[in-house]
Amino acid sequence: MNVAVAKTGNGRAVSDLFASAEGRLPGSPAVIAVRREAFETYERLGLPHRRIEEWKYTDLRALVGEVLPLAAAPDAAALKRAADAVKAHAIAGARKLVLVDGVFVADLSDVKALASEAGFKTLRETLEKDSGLLKTAAIDAVIALNAAMATDGVVLDIADGAQLSAPIQIIHVAIAASASTFTRSQIAVGKGARATIIESFVAAGAKAYQVNDAVLVKVGDNADVAHIRLMDDSPDAVNITSQFVTIGANTKLNFFNMTTGAAVSRMQGFITLAGEGSELSVNGVNLLQKTEHGDTTLVVDHAVPNCVSREVFRAVIDDRAHSVFQGRIIVRPDAQKTDGKMMIRALLLSDEAEADNKPELEIFADDVSCGHGATAGALDDSLLFYLKARGLPEKQAQALLIQAFVGEAIEQIADDDLREHVIGIAERWLERRQ
Amino acid sequence: MALLEVKDLKVRVEEREILHGLTLTVNEGEIHAIMGPNGSGKSTLSHVIAGKPGYEVTDGEILFKGEDLLAMAPNERAAKGVFLAFQYPVEIPGVSTMNFLRTALNAQRKARGDSEYSTPDFLKKVREVSKSLNIPQDMLKRGVNVGFSGGEKKRNEVLQMALFEPSLCILDEMDSGLDIDALRIAADGVNALHSPKRAMVVITHYQRLLNYIVPDVVHVMSKGRVVKSGAKDLALELESSGYAQYEDA
Numbered sequence: 001m002n003v004a005v006a007k008t009g010n011g012r013a014v015s016d017l018f019a020s021a022e023g024r025l026p027g028s029p030a031v032i033a034v035r036r037e038a039f040e041t042y043e044r045l046g047l048p049h050r051r052i053e054e055w056k057y058t059d060l061r062a063l064v065g066e067v068l069p070l071a072a073a074p075d076a077a078a079l080k081r082a083a084d085a086v087k088a089h090a091i092a093g094a095r096k097l098v099l100v101d102g103v104f105v106a107d108l109s110d111v112k113a114l115a116s117e118a119g120f121k122t123l124r125e126t127l128e129k130d131s132g133l134l135k136t137a138a139i140d141a142v143i144a145l146n147a148a149m150a151t152d153g154v155v156l157d158i159a160d161g162a163q164l165s166a167p168i169q170i171i172h173v174a175i176a177a178s179a180s181t182f183t184r185s186q187i188a189v190g191k192g193a194r195a196t197i198i199e200s201f202v203a204a205g206a207k208a209y210q211v212n213d214a215v216l217v218k219v220g221d222n223a224d225v226a227h228i229r230l231m232d233d234s235p236d237a238v239n240i241t242s243q244f245v246t247i248g249a250n251t252k253l254n255f256f257n258m259t260t261g262a263a264v265s266r267m268q269g270f271i272t273l274a275g276e277g278s279e280l281s282v283n284g285v286n287l288l289q290k291t292e293h294g295d296t297t298l299v300v301d302h303a304v305p306n307c308v309s310r311e312v313f314r315a316v317i318d319d320r321a322h323s324v325f326q327g328r329i330i331v332r333p334d335a336q337k338t339d340g341k342m343m344i345r346a347l348l349l350s351d352e353a354e355a356d357n358k359p360e361l362e363i364f365a366d367d368v369s370c371g372h373g374a375t376a377g378a379l380d381d382s383l384l385f386y387l388k389a390r391g392l393p394e395k396q397a398q399a400l401l402i403q404a405f406v407g408e409a410i411e412q413i414a415d416d417d418l419r420e421h422v423i424g425i426a427e428r429w430l431e432r433r434q
Numbered sequence: 435m436a437l438l439e440v441k442d443l444k445v446r447v448e449e450r451e452i453l454h455g456l457t458l459t460v461n462e463g464e465i466h467a468i469m470g471p472n473g474s475g476k477s478t479l480s481h482v483i484a485g486k487p488g489y490e491v492t493d494g495e496i497l498f499k500g501e502d503l504l505a506m507a508p509n510e511r512a513a514k515g516v517f518l519a520f521q522y523p524v525e526i527p528g529v530s531t532m533n534f535l536r537t538a539l540n541a542q543r544k545a546r547g548d549s550e551y552s553t554p555d556f557l558k559k560v561r562e563v564s565k566s567l568n569i570p571q572d573m574l575k576r577g578v579n580v581g582f583s584g585g586e587k588k589r590n591e592v593l594q595m596a597l598f599e600p601s602l603c604i605l606d607e608m609d610s611g612l613d614i615d616a617l618r619i620a621a622d623g624v625n626a627l628h629s630p631k632r633a634m635v636v637i638t639h640y641q642r643l644l645n646y647i648v649p650d651v652v653h654v655m656s657k658g659r660v661v662k663s664g665a666k667d668l669a670l671e672l673e674s675s676g677y678a679q680y681e682d683a
Contacts, residue, residue: 381487386524389484390534390594391512391542400537404528404577 039148045141071179085204102181119157153185160190249275288321311342443494470655513545517600585616592623621646
């Protein structure tokens with residue numbers, strides 16, 4: 001077979017990426033064969049570009065150009081810097097699982113404390129036996145590349161009926177500059193379990209790094225899960241993350257994502273409601289400045305009847321930044337009595353800021369209640385003047401109104417301490433504007 | 435001592451001149467009423483003093499405590515002691531009244547070089563002030579003016595006046611949208627705040643408000659100028675004779 005080899009902007013063949021990393025990729029020979037196949041898929045497709053519908057607004061060939069070489073495993077100096085970053089970003093009381101440049105670091109993690117409440121393995125360990133975690137229902141070039149290159153990740157198994165006494169925080173720390181990390185994790189939550197999972201992406205001085213992360217989430221029946229993602233990357237980073245979520249019956253899942261960094265970021269979520277009577281809440285905030293590009297792409301698939309889904313998203317776009325929101329709600333023919341709504345509001349803080357909002361409904365059932373809304377606008381001058389007339393300088397008045405604007409999405413986080421933590425990150429973003 | 439001096443002020447909005455050379459002096463501790471028909475420029479004057487965008491001053495000046503007020507940003511004017519009680523206070527969903535009050539008060543104090551209030555000190559102060567004005571605590575937890583009645587909105591303005599302790603309060607048509615009981619409560623609040631150091635400029639269309647807030651000086655505005663000034667009896671005279679006599683002035 002004659003396969004055209006995709007070339008990057010500088011002419012380097014992308015296959016170098018895999019060839020040079022292959023020796024470091026964990027997995028049995030069978031797993032390596034699965035990886036090679038995934039890499040061939042990536043080679044065939046190349047980086048997503050604007051002529052692929054799902055990537056129309058986020059043309060990675062134009063925005064990113066090439067995938068950087070795999071980051072080296074962290075050395076002692078890197079781990080020391082990572083320890084400081086973990087300290088700075090850890091949520092009080094949470095059990096930490098830390099990945100540094102795509103490698104799980106037990107010394108920085110609370111594996112022992114976690115052991116009594118949840119099963120834990122690394123992806124590396126899992127791949128010695130089984131390639132199952134490298135397979136996903138949805139596939140695109142980025143996901144295929146992740147399957148080919150994933151170096152590590154956390155594999156969490158929260159047993160039926162477990163009631164976690166503390167949140168679990170997965171912290172990804174970037175140390176290496178001009179390098180890529182590939183991580184893949186699985187979070188399985190058993191029947192009737194209750195858990196709060198936080199994923200944080202942070203940098204410890206790293207510049208121009210690239211993250212490609214994938215997470216497989218399976219939530220059983222009658223469970224109650226809060227899943228919070230905080231993408232607080234350095235301003236010149238790239239972070240492309242894919243979430244595959246399947247939800248059982250009579251379950252509550254409250255998902256929240258916030259982006260406060262990265263030159264190019266995309267959070268793509270594929271969420272399937274596979275059991276009746278469940279409530280899904282998907283919310284998020286993108287805070288973008290300079291020339292940042294932030295993309296939230298969601299597919300919520302109502303595969304069964306009687307589920308509720310709610311999406312509340314807010315994008316704040318300053319300078320020449322570009323926000324993308326693509327939300328699709330699919331209602332399968334059998335999924336009667338589906339109640340699905342999504343609302344995206346974009347706040348444009350400059351004349352050059354750009355928002356592309358694309359809500360879509362694909363409804364194949366006839367007894368449903370679905371809706372979507374999308375707005376884009378500037379700060380209200382009359383509110384700004386009121387605040388200034390009460391003594392607030394312009395930027396502070398703007399900050400207060402921006403906080404109020406994103407508040408509706410952040411308020412969906414039920415836990416007070418977590419919500420305050422998220423508000424703190426948003427406030428730091430606002431301070432960077434001042 | 436002159437607190438506010440407006441001298442021969444000419445103001446345009448979108449190429450149309452609204453104020454055609456207005457002159458007005460308010461001394462410390464005085465209560466002035468500015469009356470006049472719709473479109474005479476009363477609200478324009480209050481907006482220009484507070485620094486609302488969209489008005490172009492083409493001539494004249496405004497001095498506040500001897501300083502050039504027009505050179506200051508709206509927030510600087512507030513920190514210097516200018517307070518405009520809005521005719522229609524805006525609703526700000528998602529910003530609690532308490533957070534708003536603390537942020538504003540501390541911004542003003544910071545601008546003046548005073549220390550900012552700590553949260554407990556602020557809470558103590560806001561409780562004292564709201565109690566003295568009979569403002570229920572639960573109002574402070576709600577979004578700024580969100581779901582407030584007309585009377586509650588005006589009381590919230592009076593509460594801010596009490597907290598920020600400005601030296602000049604401009605009340606822009608504070609009687610609009612209020613029934614007689616709400617008006618009396620708001621006016622009582624204003625009267626309680628009047629002091630020998632604090633001047634009030636009451637802008638109103640009707641004499642009614644002046645039954646509750648008794649002015650030292652009454653000005654009649656027409657077509658962008660002050661056409662007559664006098665003692666409080668002038669308001670009563672206007673009530674019986676109307677503004678028609680000034681329309682051609």
